[in-house]
Amino acid sequence: MAPLTPRVVVPIDVKKRPWEQLVALHNRWHPEIPPVADVTEGELFRVEMVDWTGGRVGDNNSAEDIKSLDLTITHYLSGPLRVLDSDGKPAQPGDLLAVEICNLGPLPGDEWGYTATFDRENGGGFLTDHFPSATKAIWYFEGIYAYSPNIPGVRFPGLTHPGIIGTAPSHDLLNIWNERERKLAETDTGSLKLCEVLHQRPLASLPTPKNCLLGKIKEGSSEWQKMANEAARTIPGRENGGNCDIKNLSRGSKVYLPVFVEGANLSTGDMHFSQGDGEVSFCGAIEMSGFLELKCEIIREGMKEYLTPMGPTPLHVNPIFEIGPVEPRFSEWLVFEGISVDEAGRQHYLDATVAYKRAVLNAIDYLSRFGYSKEQAYILLSCCPCEGRISGIVDSPNAVATLAIPTAIFDQDIRPRSGKVPKGPRLVQRLPDVLRCTYDGKLPVTKNPGGT
Numbered sequence: 101m102a103p104l105t106p107r108v109v110v111p112i113d114v115k116k117r118p119w120e121q122l123v124a125l126h127n128r129w130h131p132e133i134p135p136v137a138d139v140t141e142g143e144l145f146r147v148e149m150v151d152w153t154g155g156r157v158g159d160n161n162s163a164e165d166i167k168s169l170d171l172t173i174t175h176y177l178s179g180p181l182r183v184l185d186s187d188g189k190p191a192q193p194g195d196l197l198a199v200e201i202c203n204l205g206p207l208p209g210d211e212w213g214y215t216a217t218f219d220r221e222n223g224g225g226f227l228t229d230h231f232p233s234a235t236k237a238i239w240y241f242e243g244i245y246a247y248s249p250n251i252p253g254v255r256f257p258g259l260t261h262p263g264i265i266g267t268a269p270s271h272d273l274l275n276i277w278n279e280r281e282r283k284l285a286e287t288d289t290g291s292l293k294l295c296e297v298l299h300q301r302p303l304a305s306l307p308t309p310k311n312c313l314l315g316k317i318k319e320g321s322s323e324w325q326k327m328a329n330e331a332a333r334t335i336p337g338r339e340n341g342g343n344c345d346i347k348n349l350s351r352g353s354k355v356y357l358p359v360f361v362e363g364a365n366l367s368t369g370d371m372h373f374s375q376g377d378g379e380v381s382f383c384g385a386i387e388m389s390g391f392l393e394l395k396c397e398i399i400r401e402g403m404k405e406y407l408t409p410m411g412p413t414p415l416h417v418n419p420i421f422e423i424g425p426v427e428p429r430f431s432e433w434l435v436f437e438g439i440s441v442d443e444a445g446r447q448h449y450l451d452a453t454v455a456y457k458r459a460v461l462n463a464i465d466y467l468s469r470f471g472y473s474k475e476q477a478y479i480l481l482s483c484c485p486c487e488g489r490i491s492g493i494v495d496s497p498n499a500v501a502t503l504a505i506p507t508a509i510f511d512q513d514i515r516p517r518s519g520k521v522p523k524g525p526r527l528v529q530r531l532p533d534v535l536r537c538t539y540d541g542k543l544p545v546t547k548n549p550g551g552t
Contacts, residue, residue, distance in 0.1 A: 103144065106203075106393045109137040110178040112148035114155065114210050114389050118176045124315040125150070125176050128307075128331035129277075129340065131268050131361045132323075134316045135182035139366075141396050142186065144202060148391045149178040151213075152263070152370040157387070159212050159238055163535040166216045166383065167234035171223050172311040175334045175343065179367030180268055180315070183396050190363040196402025197267060197357045197364045201424065203393040204260055204351060206373065211241040213373050213388035215483040217381045217475075221541045224300040225382035226457065227464075227478060229546040233539040237479050239373065239386045246373055246386055250534045251476045256374065256484055256509040257428040261349040262392060263370030263385060264334060266341030266419075270360040273339060273415045277332050282306055297442045297454050299543075300382070305333040341419045345385070347375040347485070352424025358403050358417050368392060376481055377488030377503075380460055384482030428485055430506035434515060436463040437491070439498040443548050447497055452490050455501035459488075461548065463503050470514050471530045479534055484509055 110123045118125045123136050139145050151157070152175040157165050183191045191197055206213075217225050220232035237250035247255045269277065281304040289295040289303065309328035317324045337344040341357050349355065357364070371390030379385055399405075407417040438459030440451040448454045460481060467477040485506060492500035507514060 106144045106146040108146045108148065109139060109181060110147045110149070112150055112178070112207065112389065114150065114207060118150055118154035119313060125178060125313060126180070126315040126367070127173060127176050127311070127313045127334060128328070129266070129269055129274070129334060129342070130314065130327050130331040131271055131274060131365070132327055133180055133268065133314050133365070135180045135363060135365055136315060138182045138184055139396060140184050140186065141398050144393060144395050146391055146393050147178050147181070147368055148207060149369045149371055149389060150176050151387050151389045152176060157214055157216070157236070161535060163216065163234045163236040163537045166236050167219045167222065167537040169218070169222070170311060172308055175264055175370045176313070177264060177334065177367040177369035180365035181367070182363030183366060183398060184363075185398050191359045191398045192362060193270065193360055194401050194403050195359040195364070196399040196406060197359050197366065198397040198399060199265065199355045199357060199366065200395045201349065201351060201353045201392060202395055204262070204371075205390060206241060207389045207391060210389050213239045213241070213246070213386040215239065215381065215386055215479045216383040217478065218383060219537065219541070220299070220539065220543055223382060225384070226298070226300065226378065226380040227460065229299040230461070231475060231478055232541065232543065232545055233536050235475050235479065235534045235536040237476075237534045241373060250532060251472070251480055252530045253511040254480060254484070254509055256506070258374035258386065259347055259350050259427055259485055260371070260373050260390070261347055261375070262368050263345045263372050264343045265355055265357070265366075265368040267357045267359055268361045268365035268367070269332065269340050270415070273360055274330065274332055276413070276415060277338060278307060278330065293448070294451070294453060297448070297457065305335050307331055307333065339415060339417055343370065345375065345379050346421055347372070347377060348423045348427060349421060350424055351426040354422040356402070356406070356420040356422070358407060358419065360415070366396070374483055374485060376484055376486040378456065379482055381479055381482035384479075386483045430485070430508055432507045433487070433504040434507055435502050435504040436466065438462060438501045438503070441498070443546055449497050450493060450499045452493060452499040452501055455499040456488060456503070459501045459503040463505060465548070467514070470512060473530070473533050475534045475536060476530060481505070
């Protein structure tokens with residue numbers, strides 16, 4: 101007998117706001133957010149989700165919705181889902197939850213997405229000191245392919261994946277998160293050497309009741325007030341998985357998540373049609389609404405068997421990810437290197453972050469020689485299927501990072517060759533450009549003295 105159509109446990113109406121959905125959504129991590137449905141291990145079920153902003157960013161000709169976006173909404177998630185075994189017993193703390201991604205994609209009738217950079221005063225990004233203005237590119241989908249009217253001459257297959265998939269933290273783990281992130285947020289940025297090179301702020305996003313959505317918990321109630329003041333933001337990845345943004349986590353992949361509360365309370369969201377390693381522009385994948393079709397397995401006492409704590413408590417663990425067999429096939433790549441020397445020529449000690457920043461800047465400047473604006477190149481490298489690597493982390497003083505771009509995504513040959521790069525009338529400008537706003541802040545823009 102043929103298997104049944106996957107049961108829809110979280111349906112989404114993209115015409116409705118997150119708080120208007122038939123099944124309650126949430127945008128924080130907290131152990132007391134009630135499950136919205138039960139799923140049984142071995143069952144194939146379907147979870148639908150809004151884009152991470154809940155429809156606040158539109159398919160339009162303006163980036164104002166990016167510039168003015170209130171980032172306390174981040175991210176709207178579907179769930180939590182309580183996971184039961186075949187005997188009806190829920191997953192228990194200490195178990196490992198294996199989640200298999202059987203299928204995924206955009207929601208029918210909503211086949212479009214966007215990539216953006218935030219204003220430096222409102223979120224920023226990896227290169228916000230170079231690109232302080234809010235920008236946006238719209239993408240449209242043709243089956244497995246994406247193209248953008250804002251970045252002409254580029255078309256590529258997407259490796260669709262959820263940016264966020266995770267289990268609920270226990271109270272003890274939530275307290276660990278809040279304590280360590282509060283200490284970081286209160287740190288003087290002048291005492292952190294990396295802050296001289298990376299200018300994205302704040303250092304951490306702490307709990308806030310503003311725009312807090314806690315599923316079935318009624319806003320304004322005493323229970324909501326208590327939870328909203330301690331619920332963790334969904335922005336970083338943590339021990340529970342969460343916002344890991346692993347671009348290869350597509351069809352056929354498995355995630356092995358630690359279980360911290362009874363039932364595991366699985367949540368997911370932040371669907372991406374495609375993303376480059378690092379998601380460097382911050383709002384940097386092709387963001388979209390979408391669906392996942394999942395199967396779960398409970399591995400009893402799996403945390404003790406398979407995960408080694410890297411910290412002072414048994415809670416300091418991390419998930420394991422098994423990459424699936426489906427991905428775009430590219431045979432030719434152009435690879436850009438970066439070392440841990442910043443734009444001012446200062447040497448940093450084995451700093452892979454500085455090295456990756458330089459690799460991305462090298463790639464952006466290079467692509468700008470072929471008719472693309474640097475804003476177009478920045479957004480493209482954030483969302484196309486490019487590969488980031490730490491190539492060297494032991495040869496003092498320089499860490500070496502690389503960024504590999506598949507050359508087949510372009511409608512022109514971008515490789516170095518005999519003769520000069522085309523200039524003047526021979527150079528095809530890639531217009532229209534990305535949508536952009538003015539930068540109204542007063543922070544200085546970093547310039548590369550030797551750049552084009």
